[in-house]
Amino acid sequence: MRISHLIKKTAKNEESEGNVECGLSKQSDELVEFEIMEEASDKKIFYYKDIFGLTVEDIIQMEFWTEQCAYKFYRRLEKYHGFSVQKGDYGKDENENLIHRRFFCKRAGLRDRKHYVRLDRKRIHRPKIRTNCEAKLSIYLDRGSSTWNVRKVILEHNYELTLRGMIRLIPHFCGMSDAMKAHIDSMHSYGIPTSKILGYIFGIAGDYSILGFIKKDAYNHIDRKKHDKITDDNTNATLAYL
Template identity: 60%
Template sequence: MECYGGMGKANGLSPDESENELCLSNNDVVDENDLRKVELLSDEDGREYGYVTGLTAEGIMKKVFRSEEHAYEFYGRLGKCNGFGVHKGDYAKDEDGSVVRRRFLCNRAGLRDGKHYNRLDRKRCHRPETRTNCQALMSVYLDKGSSVWKVRKVILEHNHELIPTGMVHMI
């Protein structure tokens, strides 16, 4: 499985060089050169995000995205490379009704509602428990000044076993 986009191959850079070339700091003011780099980051199929296997939380915090969908595709790629599935969490809207914040969660986040365990008239057995209240997430927000999505919070620790590399295609 290829755990990095074609960016390193296309530009003739190694994955580490392409990552450093395309990462933007959340603390920097975004100028025209930074926006050009963001355009390089967000291609049509959402795969050009550089090397994701060895990324740390600090490396992920430096990423910026052209859209919320590109951020979700990046987190999905990160999840597959590390052995966990992802799903979209809650979001916040501004007064205009536009989404300005979104959370992406591990697929084992949360717990089954307790009322399902206490039913006396249950006719079937419970399905296997898949939720473990995992706290791993990535939260992104829209920077209205530069119109790019930046990473606000990343938690990479999971409270469950991760999927082996050979089984990742089943996520």
């Protein structure tokens, strides 16, 4: 696959992921893709195309096949609104089955005061990132229907969210696909400098945000490949010598 086709496919997949969510089918335990599924009840087994247009009332009416489906949905929400998600507390029944779970914003809570009053501290304080943000998604298991329902959701954040063009810098979404790694490795094996490879790829893409990774990711990948090759060569040399 040519790099130009690869970039277009990456951008297309990025767009399709925002429109279609995946869940576990009750008929089979295989991962399948589907859109809105209307049930006999007034709840919907989820999946809305318009992530931006979802309100608290819409999310409250959602059901999920599994707890992981709910987490994937909240991760989709974080990607399109520009914040980070962390898994919170959970509860289990007497049989150790998970029955409720909460997901929080990455900036929930505040740093413990004890870290500010230590007299023997040698390093400077890390930048403050926690703002006591109350955004969250709380779900629980409905034993009657064996689905996960939304108990509470808060969409408001108390800080400025990441701009759409900068979301690719959030660690959750910053990474290289296996196909892109293979293309970079192939070009690098012919002696093409990394800077030239990245300049060519970014030039075809036309926008850094389309690729979903930054220059540092590419350089780190190439450094890891070199390190693995050196390690393997040393191992083989040692075994041959013995």
